[in-house]
Amino acid sequence: MSNAKAVSDASFEADVINSEKTILVDFWAEWCGPCRAVAPILDQIAAEHGDKLEIVKLNVDDNPQTAMKYQITSIPALKVYKGGEVVKTIIGAKPKAALEADLAAFI
Amino acid sequence: MREIIIIGSGPAGFTAAIYAARAGLKPLLLASSVEAGGELMNTTEVENFPGFPEGIQGPELMLKLQEQAEKFGTEVVLDDVTAVHLAGDVKSVETGYSGTFEARSVIFATGSAYRKLGLHDEERLSGRGVSWCATCDGFFFKTKTIAVVGGGDSAMEEATFLTRFAEKVYLVHRKDSLRASKIMQERAFANDKIEFVWNSEVVGIQGENAVEGLQLRNTVDGSTSQLPVQGLFVAIGNDPRVHLVHGQLDLTAEGTIAVEGRSSMTNLPGVFAAGDVIDPHYRQAVTAAASGTVAALDAEAFLAALDQAEAEASDLVTAS
Missing domain, CATH: 3.50.50.60 (FAD/NAD(P)-binding domain)
Known part of the structure; x- marks a missing residue:
């Protein structure tokens, strides 16, 4: 799995909603093949653009409340939060170039 | 080289x-x-x-x-x-x-x-109830009513797998018989949670922020109907x-x-x-x-x- 910091139902408010940074949350699960495939790519993006975009991960099995609140029905789901609001949603694993294009406004 | x-x-x-x-x-x-x-x-x-x-x-x-x-x-x-x-x-x-x-x-x-259905709302509602991967997304449809469209082995497999989570699974197929293998068909027929909707194709997906229903057209008489579901899994090849x-x-x-x-x-x-x-x-x-x-x-x-x-x-x- 990605090396990103794990956030939870309990910490989501503090770690994501109230954060001053722009944060990408990777909604994932152990049993999701495409989630495993995209994890190292997110690590690379974090390494290259970590100053502008913080990347964290939320395990949907362990944190159903947050997954339900944000109406997650497909994973991997990548949601960018800014000032507590979702400003971008990306569904499904994509190659690095495609993710960078989708995230161009934030990195 | x-x-x-x-x-x-x-x-x-x-x-x-x-x-x-x-x-x-x-x-x-x-x-x-x-x-x-x-x-x-x-x-x-x-x-x-x-x-x-x-x-x-x-x-x-x-x-x-x-x-x-x-x-x-x-x-x-x-x-x-x-x-x-x-x-x-x-x-x-x-x-x-x-x-x-x-x-x-x-x-x-x-x-x-x-393959995609090629419907206008398919892309928009992708990740909001429209899915191509039952193993990735089935988990999110616990106790919900969903539809699988298709008539081959992968449609049968997805429908059968999805009954682990969903309350009910409609299997929508445009013909009145399946091309799936015998064993997969029998497994789907024997599953109480699966209901077959024959001779029907999906012509529209409804829902603002999440899938709320499908519009179906009968391939025999051309009549249309609504099927209220919260998820749509596409397995048409x-x-x-x-x-x-x-x-x-x-x-x-x-x-x-x-x-x-x-x-x-x-x-x-x-x-x-x-x-x-x-x-x-x-x-x-x-x-x-x-x-x-x-x-x-x-x-x-x-x-x-x-x-x-x-x-x-x-x-x-x-x-x-």
Whole structure:
């Protein structure tokens, strides 16, 4: 799995909603093949653009409340939060170039 | 320059790699960045791959195939191919991040991609109830009512799998009979949670921020109806992935790469194709694996003939 910091139902408010940074949350699960495939790519993006975009991960099995609140029905789901609001949603694993294009406004 | 590059990492690609590696050709296998392992990575139990009487999980099977290919010297690169140049003696393959590779032969084992319904709201509601991957997304439909559209094995498998989570699964099919295998049909028929909706095609998906229902059209009398569901899983088949070779390789009327007879030979010398990308009919893990074997053997023979021709040419030069 990605090396990103794990956030939870309990910490989501503090770690994501109230954060001053722009944060990408990777909604994932152990049993999701495409989630495993995209994890190292997110690590690379974090390494290259970590100053502008913080990347964290939320395990949907362990944190159903947050997954339900944000109406997650497909994973991997990548949601960018800014000032507590979702400003971008990306569904499904994509190659690095495609993710960078989708995230161009934030990195 | 390399002897052989294999593009694709499903059963066809890895089996071709096992054979090519055992032949001492040190194959390079370009596996893609996010779809390595191919379609089986998104399946659960594989019950029809010979040698596994207890069944095997799709991802586990693919990891084992990769391990076997690497054991004999296959180099696996997790990158996406962006362009290929196939005419001429030197084939070149460009990738997203790993640069350009050159080889004397190339095997295409790029498989196929999920077909979409082609409806206006399909893309908009993707990730909001519309899905192509039951194993990835089924979990989110606990106690919900959903629909699976399709009539083949993958539709039956998805519908049956989804009953683990969903309250009810409608199986929407445009005909009144299925093309799925007998065992998969019987399993679906026997499942109390699955209800078949025959002779119906999905013509619309409703919902503002999430799927709320489907509009169906009866294929016999043309009447329309509504089906309230919170999820839609699309399993209406696959299209061969041939975008890389358009204009370079001949295709069949079905859109697959054209090969000569039962071989893997395309219209270009040194370029071979295997697996779902040449097969509009069978599309099984084991037929893909067999097809990968054919391609590796064809490539091996091609390279041997090239070596021999070069040796004879240099003998002639030496003799004169």
